[in-house]
Amino acid sequence: MLNHAFMIRKMTVRDLDKLMVIENESFSLPWSRQSYEGELQNAYADYLVCDWAGEVAGYIGMWTVMEEAHLTNVAVASKFRGQGIARTLMLTQERQARQKGASMMLLEVRPSNQAALKLYSGLGYIHAAIRKNYYSDNQEDALIMVKHLHEDNDVDLISEHRVGI
Ligand SMILES: CC(C)(COP(=O)(O)OP(=O)(O)OC[C@H]1O[C@@H](n2cnc3c(N)ncnc32)[C@H](O)[C@@H]1OP(=O)(O)O)[C@@H](O)C(=O)NCCC(=O)NCCS
Numbered sequence: 001m002l003n004h005a006f007m008i009r010k011m012t013v014r015d016l017d018k019l020m021v022i023e024n025e026s027f028s029l030p031w032s033r034q035s036y037e038g039e040l041q042n043a044y045a046d047y048l049v050c051d052w053a054g055e056v057a058g059y060i061g062m063w064t065v066m067e068e069a070h071l072t073n074v075a076v077a078s079k080f081r082g083q084g085i086a087r088t089l090m091l092t093q094e095r096q097a098r099q100k101g102a103s104m105m106l107l108e109v110r111p112s113n114q115a116a117l118k119l120y121s122g123l124g125y126i127h128a129a130i131r132k133n134y135y136s137d138n139q140e141d142a143l144i145m146v147k148h149l150h151e152d153n154d155v156d157l158i159s160e161h162r163v164g165i
Pocket residue numbers: 026027073074075076077080081082083084085086087088108109110113114115116118119120122
């Protein structure tokens with residue numbers, strides 16, 4: 001579990017320089033800075049960062065429309081991985097989704113991304129469908145995973161660290 005040097009807070013445009021370094025090291029099809037600038041203006045989008053002493057350690061995004069939330073991306077800087085940051089960002093985002101009235105969270109993941117698959121299945125996401133040839137760099141399929149957001153059973157996991165949203 002995260003120690004108290006970490007804080008989850010809303011993303012701002014001032015985070016984007018640091019975020020883009022993580023984005024480019026984490027994804028073979030990284031989003032552009034302009035995409036993130038647009039997302040920060042999108043009324044349906046919520047973006048959070050995990051802040052470590054002013055440094056962006058990780059981030060997560062989602063869209064919420066009516067009862068459906070959609071995870072857009074989650075990444076953690078390589079030097080901060082393995083400390084529970086992604087799990088904490090996911091749980092915090094799930095709580096926000098519930099508060100906005102969503103009853104399910106959807107996401108896409110590459111079948112080859114074992115770390116992400118273990119993260120999601122450990123949080124209760126299950127395989128729902130396959131999108132064929134989804135990723136344009138290598139035509140890899142996407143697994144669609146879904147989690148039904150019932151009551152907040154993970155409250156103790158989140159409340160052990162600071163959430164400033
Ligand atoms: C996937 C990623 C977000 C995980 O971030 P993280 O902060 O290191 O993950 P956490 O420490 O919160 O780990 C939570 C769980 O995820 C799984 N996990 C995380 N990294 C893993 C790895 N390298 N191998 C296997 N399982 C892993 C484990 O089940 C872990 O639980 P445990 O520590 O109790 O075993 C990170 O590796 C990353 O940024 N990867 C590149 C971007 C990416 O693939 N994003 C997902 C796109 S769908």
